[in-house]
Amino acid sequence: MFDLDVIRPALLANLADLCEEQGLQQSPYMLALPTPPTLQIAGVTEINYDITMQRGGDANFIAVQVFVSMVADVGGQMKLDKMLKSSGSTSVKEAIESDTTLGGIIDDLRVTRSMGHQQFQRPGDNDLVIGSTWIVQIETTG
Amino acid sequence: MSKYIIKDAVISINSVDLSDRVAEVTINMNADDVDVSTMGTGVHEHLGGLRNDSFVVKFLQDFAAAKVDATLFPLLATADSQPTFPVAVQPFVGSPSATNPEYSCAEGILLDYQPMQGAVGARSEVDVTFFANDSIVRDPTGP
Numbered sequence: 130m131f132d133l134d135v136i137r138p139a140l141l142a143n144l145a146d147l148c149e150e151q152g153l154q155q156s157p158y159m160l161a162l163p164t165p166p167t168l169q170i171a172g173v174t175e176i177n178y179d180i181t182m183q184r185g186g187d188a189n190f191i192a193v194q195v196f197v198s199m200v201a202d203v204g205g206q207m208k209l210d211k212m213l214k215s216s217g218s219t220s221v222k223e224a225i226e227s228d229t230t231l232g233g234i235i236d237d238l239r240v241t242r243s244m245g246h247q248q249f250q251r252p253g254d255n256d257l258v259i260g261s262t263w264i265v266q267i268e269t270t271g
Numbered sequence: 272m273s274k275y276i277i278k279d280a281v282i283s284i285n286s287v288d289l290s291d292r293v294a295e296v297t298i299n300m301n302a303d304d305v306d307v308s309t310m311g312t313g314v315h316e317h318l319g320g321l322r323n324d325s326f327v328v329k330f331l332q333d334f335a336a337a338k339v340d341a342t343l344f345p346l347l348a349t350a351d352s353q354p355t356f357p358v359a360v361q362p363f364v365g366s367p368s369a370t371n372p373e374y375s376c377a378e379g380i381l382l383d384y385q386p387m388q389g390a391v392g393a394r395s396e397v398d399v400t401f402f403a404n405d406s407i408v409r410d411p412t413g414p
Contacts, residue, residue: 179278180394181331183364185291188394239392268394270291 131189131269132234137170139231140193140265144168147224151208153195162253165196165205165260174264186236189267195221196260200248205259213243213261221263236268279363282328284379284401285356287342294396295329296360298374300407324376324403326358332387332395343399346381355380358401372411376403 137157141148148155148168156169163169171192180186195212198205211219222240229238244262251258282293303320330339346354359375367373379401389395 180294182278182280182282182290182293182296184278185293186331241392 130271131176131187131267133173135234136191136231136267139228139234140170140191140225141168143227143231144193144221144224147212147219147221150218151212162251163196163258165198165258166208168193168195171262184271186271187269189269190241191265191267193221193225193263193265194260195263196249196258198259200257200259202259206246209246209259209261213245221261225263225265236270238265238267240264241266275362277362281359281361281364282326283357283359284328284342285346285358287337289330289339289342292331292333292339293328294331295327297327298360298407299323299325299327300374322403322406324407326360326374326376326379326401326403326407328399328401330397330399332397339397340386343381343384344386347384348380348382353380355404358403367410367412369411372409374407374409376401376405376407378404380404 141155141157144155151166153166153168156167158169159171160167160169171194173189174192175190177188180188197209212221214220216223225240226238230236231238241264246259247261249258249260280290280293280296281288282290282296301324302322305318305320307316307318309316332339334340346356348354355378357375357377358379359373361367361371361373363371365371381401384399385397387395388397
C-alpha cells in the first residue's frame with residue numbers, strides 16, 4: 130500500500146549514509162525555508178491508480194530534492210556533480226535504490242530521472258540556491 | 272447496470288485468481304469465416320466454421336508463489352504434455368448474474384508463453400493468449 134507516513138522515513142533511511150557523508154540535513158517533508166545543504170522528500174508528483182484489476186497496483190512518483198549551496202558556491206556545484214552520478218557512494222540514485230522494497234513496504238522502486246542542475250529561489254529571502262530533483266517511481270499494491 | 276470503468280474484473284486461470292496482476296483482458300469469441308458464395312447471388316455468403324475462442328491477458332509478471340509465473344509455467348503445452356485447464360473471466364467480483372456474467376471455458380490451453388518481455392526500466396508485463404479447446408460459454412446465473 131502507498132503509505133507516505135512510512136515511505137518518507139524509509140526513503141530517508143536509504144539515504145542516511147549518503148547524507149552523513151555529504152553533510153546533508155534530512156527532512157521527510159518539504160521545508161518552508163530550506164538551508165543548504167539539505168535533502169527533503171518534497172512529496173508526490175503523480176499517482177497512476179489501478180494499473181491492474183481489483184486495486185492490484187498503483188504507480189506513484191515522489192520527488193526527492195537536494196539543495197547543496199548558494200548558487201555562487203563552486204564547491205556546492207562540485208558536490209552536486211558527484212550526487213548526480215548514476216552510481217557510486219555519492220550517487221543519490223544508487224542510495225535511493227539500495228533497498229528497492231524499502232524493507233518490504235512497497236513492491237519496487239526505481240529512480241527514473243533527475244532534473245539536473247537547478248536553481249531554486251527560496252521563499253522569504255529570495256536567495257538563489259542550487260540543487261536538483263530526483264523522481265522516484267514507486268510500485269505499490271492496493 | 273450502466274456504463275462502467277473496467278478495474279475490478281476477475282480473472283481465474285486454472286482456478287487461481289490472478290486478477291490483481293492483470294492489467295488488460297480481452298475475450299475473443301469468434302468462428303472461422305467460411306465462404307459459401309455461389310453463382311447468381313452477387314454477394315458473399317458466409318457460414319460460421321470452427322470456433323476459435325480465446326482469452327488474451329496482459330499480466331504484470333510476478334514470480335512469487337501462486338502468482339503469474341508459478342501458475343502459468345506448469346500449464347505450458349509441451350511435446351510430452353498438453354494440459355488443459357479452466358479459464359474464467361467476470362467483469363466484477365461476486366457470483367455470476369445477469370449483470371455480472373461469467374465467460375469461461377473448461378479446456379483452456381497455453382501454447383505460447385514469454386516469461387519475460389520488455390525494455391529496460393519498463394514495468395515487467397507479459398501478454399498471454401489462452402485458447403479455448405471448447406467454446407467459451409457465457410454463464411449469467413452461475414453454477
